[in-house]
Amino acid sequence: MQGKKKVIGNTVFLFAVFALTVYGVFHGEDLGEMLKALKRADVRWLIPGVFLVMFFIWGESIIIWYMMRSFHIYLKKRICFLFSSVGFFFSCITPSATGGQPMQVYYMNKEKIPVPVAAVVLMIVTITYKLVLVVTGLGIVVFGQGFLHRYLEEILPVFYLGLLLNVFCVSFMTVLVFHPVLAEGILLKGMEWMERLHLLKRRETRRIKLQNSMQVYRETAAYLKEHRKVIVSVIVITFVQRFALFAVTYMVYLAFGLSGTDRKDVVLLQAVISVSVDMLPLPGGMGISESLFLKIFVPVFASLTLPAMVLSRGLGYYSQLLISALFTIVAQIYYMLKEQKRHDVIKRIENV
Numbered sequence: 001m002q003g004k005k006k007v008i009g010n011t012v013f014l015f016a017v018f019a020l021t022v023y024g025v026f027h028g029e030d031l032g033e034m035l036k037a038l039k040r041a042d043v044r045w046l047i048p049g050v051f052l053v054m055f056f057i058w059g060e061s062i063i064i065w066y067m068m069r070s071f072h073i074y075l076k077k078r079i080c081f082l083f084s085s086v087g088f089f090f091s092c093i094t095p096s097a098t099g100g101q102p103m104q105v106y107y108m109n110k111e112k113i114p115v116p117v118a119a120v121v122l123m124i125v126t127i128t129y130k131l132v133l134v135v136t137g138l139g140i141v142v143f144g145q146g147f148l149h150r151y152l153e154e155i156l157p158v159f160y161l162g163l164l165l166n167v168f169c170v171s172f173m174t175v176l177v178f179h180p181v182l183a184e185g186i187l188l189k190g191m192e193w194m195e196r197l198h199l200l201k202r203r204e205t206r207r208i209k210l211q212n213s214m215q216v217y218r219e220t221a222a223y224l225k226e227h228r229k230v231i232v233s234v235i236v237i238t239f240v241q242r243f244a245l246f247a248v249t250y251m252v253y254l255a256f257g258l259s260g261t262d263r264k265d266v267v268l269l270q271a272v273i274s275v276s277v278d279m280l281p282l283p284g285g286m287g288i289s290e291s292l293f294l295k296i297f298v299p300v301f302a303s304l305t306l307p308a309m310v311l312s313r314g315l316g317y318y319s320q321l322l323i324s325a326l327f328t329i330v331a332q333i334y335y336m337l338k339e340q341k342r343h344d345v346i347k348r349i350e351n352v
Contacts, residue, residue, distance in 0.1 A: 037307040041255040049251035049315040052244045057324060059241030060084040060125065063234050067121045070223075070230050073113060082334065083107055085327030087122075092321045101126070110335050119216040120223050124231070127177075128238040130170050130278070137163040137275040140268065151269060154295050155276070158288075162276035169279060176217045177224065184214045245320075246270040249312045253300065256308065261300045269296055270312070289313065 061084035065077050083104050091100030101122045108118040140147060141163070152159055176183045188207070195202045224231055249270040250263055273292045280288060293309040301308040 034307050034310070037256075037304055038310065040257075041252070041307070041311060042257065043255070045251050045255035046311065046315065049248045049255075049311075050319055052248050052251065053315060053320050053323060056241055056245040057081070057084050057088055057320065057327075059237060059244065060087065063125055063128075063237055063241075064121060066237075067124065067230065067234065068113070068117075070227050071117050071121075073117065075111065079111065082327055082331040085324040086331055087324075088320060089324035089328040092317070092324065107331055107335070110338075116216065116219055120220045123173075123177075123216060123220045124223070124234060125238075127170065127173050128231075128235050129242070130166055130173075131235065132238050132242045133271075133275045133278055134163070134166050134170050136268075136271050137166065140272065144268070147265065147268065151265070151296050151299060152272060155272075155292055158276050158292065159272055162279060165279035166275060176214075177221045180214050180217045180221065183217070187214075242274075243267060243271070245316060246274070248316045249297075249308075252308050252311045252315070255311065256301070256304055258301065258304070266300060269300065270316075272296065289317070 058081060061077065061080040064083055065075060065080040068075050068080070086107050087100040087104040089100075090103045093099065104122060105115060105118045109115065137159075148156070191207065246267045247270075250266045253261070253266050273289055273296075276292055277288050290309055290313060293312065294305055297308060298305050
């Protein structure tokens, strides 16, 4: 019952944010002119954009497949693609992408993958996923001052806030992984302090849950120490995977037949949006992503900025949502049929 309420709540929240986003973006705009501009876009460049989104989803599935093999768990790549799709779908529709990994663990359990193994794999996926954003953001700050002042003057506070939150998140997760005893002590003390202030009710189950989660960090630390080459490969794949998604906006740029802006600038501007919104409690950064696009891409798309935003977000987020939703349905049907087949076999054995 509690699970159903949470699903309904997330769905209502998603549609409310979507409605507010549509109103905020299109209110007062000439929709007729925007539709004319959209018709000008060359579909031959938009189709590769869809394939880049597919590659983005596929990239995580390869990471899962590769890491599972290091645990001597040999899965088919198409099964890992279903895990990846499930993760992206539930991440797209839940605040701060919190729903993706629990659902991936749920489906991995159907393949008899131990929960500790699934947790370690997904923990490393999360760390490397955010590490790419941190490295990209810091790289822009250190080496791209000209880029910052050319495109980002208007949104620098948001960019710096997003970068700071990502740095904090990666740093905190690194401490949890490499200093789990210290981290557990700090978290337990913090919990006790909040309980004394009556900000939290005293619950032993919460304490046990925290201690169980710390075991995941210990196992992650052990894995990182024993599989350094695997981690380096995962980081490289994650960089390629994430920048494939950022490159979708460059496909939109080409679809409008534009020129004069360096490909690197277009891709990095899209990366800036991801750095800025990744830690915000909004499904897919909805609302703020569109607003940032409309501010920072004006020098690139000029009068076509609004239709470019529609296509870029349509491909980068909404097509990702639809593709991952489709394969989440496939995953559900596949495991329903698999379970039914197992029950049929058991019945036949019992009838013999």
